[in-house]
Amino acid sequence: MGNLLQILVDALSLGGLYALTALGIGLIFSVMRLANFAHAEFITCAAYALFALSGSPLVMSLSAAVVVAVTLAILTERVAFRPLRDADQATMLISSFAVSVFLQKVLIFAVGSRAKPVDPIPALAQTFMIGGVQIGVLKIVTILTCAVLLLALLFILKRTRYGLQMRAAAEDFTMSRLVGVRADAVIALAFLLSGILAAVVAVLYTAQTGFVQPRLGVQIVIMAFVATVIGGLGNLWGVVAGGLLVGMGSSLLQAFLPPDLRPFREAILFLGVILILLFRPNGLFPSRGLKERI
Amino acid sequence: MGDKQAIRAGLRRLVPLAILLGMILLLVPLGHLGDIVLERRVILALLNLVAVVGLYIFMGNSGVLTFSAVGFMAIGAYTSALTTLRPMMKQTFLPDLPHWLAVLELSALSGTLLAGGVAAAVAAVVGWPLMRLSGIAAAIATLSLLIIAYIGLGNWTAVTGGQTSLMGLSTWVKLWPAALWACAAVTVAFVYQETRWALCLRATREDEVAARASGLRPVPLRLIAFVLSAFVSGVAGALYGHFLGTLRVESFYLDSTFLFLTMLVVGGKRSLTGAVVGTLAISLLTEVLRLLEVGVAVGKVNLSAPNGIGDVILAAVMLIILIFRPQGITGGREIGQVTGSSRKEIP
Numbered sequence: 001m002g003n004l005l006q007i008l009v010d011a012l013s014l015g016g017l018y019a020l021t022a023l024g025i026g027l028i029f030s031v032m033r034l035a036n037f038a039h040a041e042f043i044t045c046a047a048y049a050l051f052a053l054s055g056s057p058l059v060m061s062l063s064a065a066v067v068v069a070v071t072l073a074i075l076t077e078r079v080a081f082r083p084l085r086d087a088d089q090a091t092m093l094i095s096s097f098a099v100s101v102f103l104q105k106v107l108i109f110a111v112g113s114r115a116k117p118v119d120p121i122p123a124l125a126q127t128f129m130i131g132g133v134q135i136g137v138l139k140i141v142t143i144l145t146c147a148v149l150l151l152a153l154l155f156i157l158k159r160t161r162y163g164l165q166m167r168a169a170a171e172d173f174t175m176s177r178l179v180g181v182r183a184d185a186v187i188a189l190a191f192l193l194s195g196i197l198a199a200v201v202a203v204l205y206t207a208q209t210g211f212v213q214p215r216l217g218v219q220i221v222i223m224a225f226v227a228t229v230i231g232g233l234g235n236l237w238g239v240v241a242g243g244l245l246v247g248m249g250s251s252l253l254q255a256f257l258p259p260d261l262r263p264f265r266e267a268i269l270f271l272g273v274i275l276i277l278l279f280r281p282n283g284l285f286p287s288r289g290l291k292e293r294i
Numbered sequence: 295m296g297d298k299q300a301i302r303a304g305l306r307r308l309v310p311l312a313i314l315l316g317m318i319l320l321l322v323p324l325g326h327l328g329d330i331v332l333e334r335r336v337i338l339a340l341l342n343l344v345a346v347v348g349l350y351i352f353m354g355n356s357g358v359l360t361f362s363a364v365g366f367m368a369i370g371a372y373t374s375a376l377t378t379l380r381p382m383m384k385q386t387f388l389p390d391l392p393h394w395l396a397v398l399e400l401s402a403l404s405g406t407l408l409a410g411g412v413a414a415a416v417a418a419v420v421g422w423p424l425m426r427l428s429g430i431a432a433a434i435a436t437l438s439l440l441i442i443a444y445i446g447l448g449n450w451t452a453v454t455g456g457q458t459s460l461m462g463l464s465t466w467v468k469l470w471p472a473a474l475w476a477c478a479a480v481t482v483a484f485v486y487q488e489t490r491w492a493l494c495l496r497a498t499r500e501d502e503v504a505a506r507a508s509g510l511r512p513v514p515l516r517l518i519a520f521v522l523s524a525f526v527s528g529v530a531g532a533l534y535g536h537f538l539g540t541l542r543v544e545s546f547y548l549d550s551t552f553l554f555l556t557m558l559v560v561g562g563k564r565s566l567t568g569a570v571v572g573t574l575a576i577s578l579l580t581e582v583l584r585l586l587e588v589g590v591a592v593g594k595v596n597l598s599a600p601n602g603i604g605d606v607i608l609a610a611v612m613l614i615i616l617i618f619r620p621q622g623i624t625g626g627r628e629i630g631q632v633t634g635s636s637r638k639e640i641p
Contacts, residue, residue: 035430083617089429090359094559095616101552102609109602218548222441229434263449270438270445277438278423281431 006133011251012244013139016146017201019243021224022231023153024197026239029228030170030287031190033089037096037225038076040217041103042069042198043205047212048111050202051118061120066199072103073195074188082187100218107214115213120203142204149200150240153193157236162189170234170287223250230276232283241285246273310628311484314570318343318476325469333469335584339577340472341533343570345550346557347479348526350569352519353558355492357499358428360520361551362436363527365443368546369416370409370528371535372447372454375463378405378536383462390452402466406475406532413528414521421524425516428502440551448543460541467537475533479526483566491518556612562622567629572622576608583607 021039028036046069053061080099084092119125124138157163168176169186177183198217205220206212223246231242249272253265261268276284318340325336349363376384376391377400384396400408420439427435447454454460467475486492495515498505502512535541553576561572583604615622 035433080613080617084620087620090357090433091559091616091620093359093430093433094555095613097552097555098609098613098616102606102613105602105605105609109600109606222437226434226438229430233430264445267442267445267449270441273438274424274435277427277431277435281427 003133005130006135007252007255009135009139009143010255011248013142013146014251015244015247016143017204017220018224018227018247019240020146020149020197020201020204021220022227022239022243022246023150023236024194024201025221025224026228026231026233026236027166027190027194027197028187030234030236031166031173032081032085032187033173034081034092034096035089035225035228035233036081036194037093037221038080038099038103039194039198039224040221041100041107042073042195043202043217043220044107044212044214045069045072045103046199046202047118047206047216048107050120050206051116051212054118054120058121062199062203065120065202066196069199069202070192070195073191073198077187077191104214104218111214113214115211117210118206118212119210120207124207138204138207142208145200145204149197153236156193162186166190170236223247226270226273230273230280230283232285232287234287235283235285238283238285238287242283245284307488309630310567311481313630314480314484314567315477317570317574318473318480322469322473335577335581337467337469337472337537339573340476341467341530341537342554342557342577343476343573344479344533345527345530346554346561346569346573347476347483347566348523348530349554349558350523350563350566351483351486351526352516352523354563354565354569355487355495355499355519356516357564358516359433360436360523361433362439362443363523363554364546364551365440366413366417366524366527367531367534367550368443368447368543370413370531371541371546372460372531373412373528374405374409374532375460375535375541376453377408378402378464379462387460387462388453388455395453402464402536406529406536409532410525410528413531414525417521417524418517421517421520422513425513425520440547444543444547447546454543457543461539463535463539463541465536465539467533472533472537475529479529480566480570482522482526483569486519486522487566491515495519556608558622560612560615560622562624562626564621564626565624565628568622568624568626571624571629575623579611580604580608 021043024042025036025039028034028039046065049064049068050061053064076099080095081092084095087095124136124141126137127134128137129135155163157167165176165181165186166189168179168181169183173183176186201220202217205216209216224243227242227246228239229242230245231240232238246269250265250269253268254262257265257268280286321336321340325333345363345367348366349360352358352363353360376388376395377398379387379399381397381399384391388396424432424435424439449456451457494505494510495512495518497508498510498512498515505512531546534545557572557576558569559572560576561570562568583599586599587601587604619625
């Protein structure tokens, strides 16, 4: 019983991390049909900002992470993705892949490829007991942060003017432009929010693993990427559900697979992904606007 | 008279192939000119060409993005390694192999062909359901395939050696074999793209709905290309193994996927010429960057670029070409194509 609680907390906190990352990718996809692989480097660079300022006060290092991720997000949109706005999905995906590799190589060039220790918020390393089970504060904080951010995002999307414009753009981009939504502003806003989400993921993830390295973001983003697709690209709730599903699936497989099969955990997970895609090519919760009209 | 014209038209169709093969064969004397390092770089470029052609056969003709080609290379590489290694070597490195595999020792040629065959067989099985997908779903599904192949091969310690390198492969891939295999791959891709199947597949690429309405079925058409593409990729993987002499699962993952995609997209993913030109252009660029990192002697001063800058520039070039020329250097045209050049290309 106690063991089960621990497994559940682990699963939820990993699922929450993937959900936040998936949401960052999903936000951008829904407004401009770009599956943004470079989200990985938003996370990695934010993590390196934490590393660079690891001695300084918490407020400074955290805001530095946010500033770095947001600046990078808006810059890549302006330089790399805006010229390709009308290109087909495959070209945009490859270009986001190229941005990702470019930033990664710049990082390796600048700071080297070795992992470096970092501990953004030492206070989170404590544990406490519930019903005879040891549970890390960090795990609980991760789950709470994810929940709060999801609610905040929901508020922005449902209750503010900008949220309305973003939802309109996600539904039908051309139509929303015709009725006066400013496309550049909406896309910039999506990248801004996505950058903030990336920074938060960077903080929570580095707090869990305790180190930074240039490929850190890629590991999370591959999973989150898959999550957005099986959840249903273009549908933000589907994306969150996909993130939770992949994170919890991965965590539960780790807990319940026999030890011999554990190295193949991700292979099994991705097999599941392929199966889902075969039966639901547009994801579990497809968005209405995604279907191509003739 | 009519016959002569038909023959002439038939020959004219072969002009692009002849030019491409000429370009490849010209690399051989180039490889002999310089030192051993240059020779190895030329061989590597030729092997990359085989891999990129493998990627092109499916991606170029069907227009569906795929990430799994490098996975098929890995399957081919290990197939060839396991069937051609000396039984004594296998006993040392892989003591847990099943008996029939442990005693098997094929010749280099049959090992390479078998590598392609096994990759093609796997592609036929997994491809049948997957070919219904297109766009992002296809990209993610094939990415999942790549990850499954990577994790599967990387942890199947009894057969592949897992995370440790597999050593002792015979290194028969020198300049001439590499050039001949590259010619063979280009010929296969060219002959395929002149067939009815490929033309129909290109029709589904341009407009899937219209093609369906004209009675074409995308799934079997794509599957043919996918299987052929996996065959060539498998051969490419086997050639890599027998060029390097050692195999690591790490070499068949995201980095090489990105490299081959770059080569194809930079050249122009819609034509075979694009695949060849892109590979040669990027190989040349990496070679120049490598030389810069080593350093150039100007007078008495040795000018050298900092280590690692080559990768940064490579990714930047890829990005710049994508932004300013999304259709690549060739823009999807074949070199020396008489009939095609006057016609307007469909964007």
